[in-house]
Amino acid sequence: MVEKKKARAKHRGIRGAGSVYRRDDGRWVGSFIVEETGKRKYLYGKTQQEAYEKLQNALQDQKQGMLATGAKEKVGDYLTRWLDVHKVTLRISTYKRYQVVLDKNLIPALGHLSLQKLAAQHIQTFYAKLVKEGISPRTIKMVHAVLRKALNQAVRWKLIPRNVCADVSIPRYSKHNIHPLTMAQAKRLMEVSKGSQLEVFITLALMTGMRRGELLALRWAHVDFATGCLNIHRNVAYVTGYGYVEDDPKTSSGNRAIPLPQLVIDLLKQHRSKQLEVRLKAGSKWQDNDLVFSNKHGNYFSLTVMYKVFNQVLIEAEIPHMRFHDLRHSAATILLALGIHPKVVQERLGHSQISMTMDTYSHVLPSMQQEATDKLDILFREQEREQE
Structure with missing residues (x-):
C-alpha cells in the first residue's frame, strides 16, 4: 500500500507583505500582489537576500505610488x-x-x-x-x-x-551669441537691400522686430493701411523632413498690433502693387493665400532663396555674417538704445514677460544706466543753479 505524502502546512503571511521562496531550479523568488492590477508580480535573485531586497524595494515603491505596473512594451x-x-x-x-x-x-x-x-x-x-x-x-x-x-x-x-x-549626458551646446547691428549698419543694410527680393522683408524685420515665421505668415488682411497698423496672428515654421507648418503664436502675447512708420506703410503699398504684377503673370498657377511675402505662385516664400539673397545683401553692405533672426535682436537693441521703455519693447516683440526682454538685451542696459545718470545730473544741476 502506497503511503500518502503528508501535505505541507500552509502558513498564511501578513497580507500585502509578499513572500520569498526557492524554485526547483535553484533561483530565489520574491512575489507579491500588485494592488493596482490584483495580479502577482515576481522578482528573481541568485540568493535569498537578493530576492528579499528586490521584494522590499518593490513593496516600498508600491507604498509610495512609484511601482511600475505597465505591461511589456517596446x-x-x-x-x-x-x-x-x-x-x-x-x-x-x-x-x-x-x-x-x-x-x-x-x-x-x-x-x-x-x-x-x-x-x-x-x-x-x-x-x-x-x-x-x-x-x-x-x-x-x-x-x-x-x-x-x-x-x-x-x-x-x-x-x-x-x-x-x-x-545621460548630452554634448555641450552653446547658445548663439547676440550680434545686433549698430544704427549705422541697420541703415546701410536697408539701403543696400533696396530693389532686392528682401527689401520690404528686411525693412519690416528691422522696424518691427517680427520673427521670420511671423513675416512669412503675414497676410494682407493683417495690414490695416487706414490706421497704419500691422496685426500679428500667425507664425510659420519649417520642419525638416516635413515642410512648412503654420500655427498660432506660442503665447497669447504673440498676438499683437504694431504701429508702422510711414516709411514702412509706403513700402508695403509699393510691394503690393509689384505682387499684383507677379500674380497676373502667374495666371491660373497663382494660389490665392493672401500672403504678403510669397513666391511667384502665391505660396510661402522660399527659405533657400531668402537666405541666399540675405547673405548677398550682407556681403554687399560689408556686414559680417549674421542670422536673419539677429535683425529681431537689432530692432530691440536699437529701440532700447533710443531710450524706449522696455515694456513697450516687450509688447512690440511679443515677449510673454518683461523679464525675458530684460534678460535677452541686458547688454544694452549699462548704456541706459549711464544715460539715466547723466539726465539726473543735468536735472539737479539746473535745480542748484535756480536756487543760487
Missing part, C-alpha cells in the same frame, strides 16, 4: 502611442517636429528595446553614435528633450519606475 510602440495621445495638447509645428524626431532618430535607434529594460547606457551609446555621424549638439539636445518628455510621462503612467534620461 520603446518604439510606446513613443508612437505617447505622441498620438499628446497630439491634442501640442502646437501643430511642435507635433510635427516631435514626429520627425521619433521617425528619424529615436525609433530607428531605440524602438526595438523593451521600455522597461531601456537603460541609460543605451541612450548614451546612441548619442555617441550621433556625434560620430556629425549631428550637431543642438539637434541631439532636441532629441534628448523629446525622449525625456516621453519617459517622464511613462513614469507618471507607472510604466517604468524612473526616467533613465536623468543619468
Whole structure:
C-alpha cells in the first residue's frame, strides 16, 4: 500500500507583505500582489537576500505610488502611442517636429528595446553614435528633450519606475551669441537691400522686430493701411523632413498690433502693387493665400532663396555674417538704445514677460544706466543753479 505524502502546512503571511521562496531550479523568488492590477508580480535573485531586497524595494515603491505596473512594451510602440495621445495638447509645428524626431532618430535607434529594460547606457551609446555621424549638439539636445518628455510621462503612467534620461549626458551646446547691428549698419543694410527680393522683408524685420515665421505668415488682411497698423496672428515654421507648418503664436502675447512708420506703410503699398504684377503673370498657377511675402505662385516664400539673397545683401553692405533672426535682436537693441521703455519693447516683440526682454538685451542696459545718470545730473544741476 502506497503511503500518502503528508501535505505541507500552509502558513498564511501578513497580507500585502509578499513572500520569498526557492524554485526547483535553484533561483530565489520574491512575489507579491500588485494592488493596482490584483495580479502577482515576481522578482528573481541568485540568493535569498537578493530576492528579499528586490521584494522590499518593490513593496516600498508600491507604498509610495512609484511601482511600475505597465505591461511589456517596446520603446518604439510606446513613443508612437505617447505622441498620438499628446497630439491634442501640442502646437501643430511642435507635433510635427516631435514626429520627425521619433521617425528619424529615436525609433530607428531605440524602438526595438523593451521600455522597461531601456537603460541609460543605451541612450548614451546612441548619442555617441550621433556625434560620430556629425549631428550637431543642438539637434541631439532636441532629441534628448523629446525622449525625456516621453519617459517622464511613462513614469507618471507607472510604466517604468524612473526616467533613465536623468543619468545621460548630452554634448555641450552653446547658445548663439547676440550680434545686433549698430544704427549705422541697420541703415546701410536697408539701403543696400533696396530693389532686392528682401527689401520690404528686411525693412519690416528691422522696424518691427517680427520673427521670420511671423513675416512669412503675414497676410494682407493683417495690414490695416487706414490706421497704419500691422496685426500679428500667425507664425510659420519649417520642419525638416516635413515642410512648412503654420500655427498660432506660442503665447497669447504673440498676438499683437504694431504701429508702422510711414516709411514702412509706403513700402508695403509699393510691394503690393509689384505682387499684383507677379500674380497676373502667374495666371491660373497663382494660389490665392493672401500672403504678403510669397513666391511667384502665391505660396510661402522660399527659405533657400531668402537666405541666399540675405547673405548677398550682407556681403554687399560689408556686414559680417549674421542670422536673419539677429535683425529681431537689432530692432530691440536699437529701440532700447533710443531710450524706449522696455515694456513697450516687450509688447512690440511679443515677449510673454518683461523679464525675458530684460534678460535677452541686458547688454544694452549699462548704456541706459549711464544715460539715466547723466539726465539726473543735468536735472539737479539746473535745480542748484535756480536756487543760487
